[in-house]
Amino acid sequence: EPEVTQTPSHQVTQMGQEVILRCVPISNHLYFYWYRQILGQKVEFLVSFYNNEISEKSEIFDDQFSVERPDGSNFTLKIRSTKLEDSAMYFCASSELPHEQYFGPGTRLTVT
């Protein structure tokens, strides 16, 4: 069964460093999303992406964040200068239509 994959599973970085989180959505899906979950808190929406552009973003998704679909398979989330409060589990999701979303296993980001 097709699934969303994410790499790495765990990323440790120092404050101020740039990180890129990678996702491979399900191949025939057209809509892509990033969410995050700070430990013990709700899953929060960051951004949605369709037709090679951002279709919606939350207040969390400020100028430090960017997304890209560099080729036909990968979808990336970049954080330019990480802060301690960026430590969280980051989930990528995809959907064929803007309906049922399928989530990847997540990348745990630890900022020290």
Added chain:
Amino acid sequence: KQEVTQIPAALSVPEGENLVLNCSFTDSAIYNLQWFRQDPGKGLTSLLLIQSSQREQTSGRLNASLDKSSGRSTLYIAASQPGDSATYLCASKGYGGSQGNLIFGKGTKLSVKP
């Protein structure tokens, strides 16, 4: 602004029991509602999606209902098993320009004792 609440935060039941997990939302103008399962340290597995025009969806031992007028959804698990132990999340999706923006509850942590 949509708020999604799940009660209880945790639930422990003996194996074999039927149980109901609750999800409430403040804005009834939802496009759909999706139930997920999350195992510790893992991703979210989609269980059921109910469109706004539907009243319920079933998959195996799971049945999800939706009552938009009262702002509620329930997930019914029949004949619970220890393997059902996980955190169950509900998430609503609104109308309008949003093509993503699932709003999540905090989840109910279910423990099924053998």
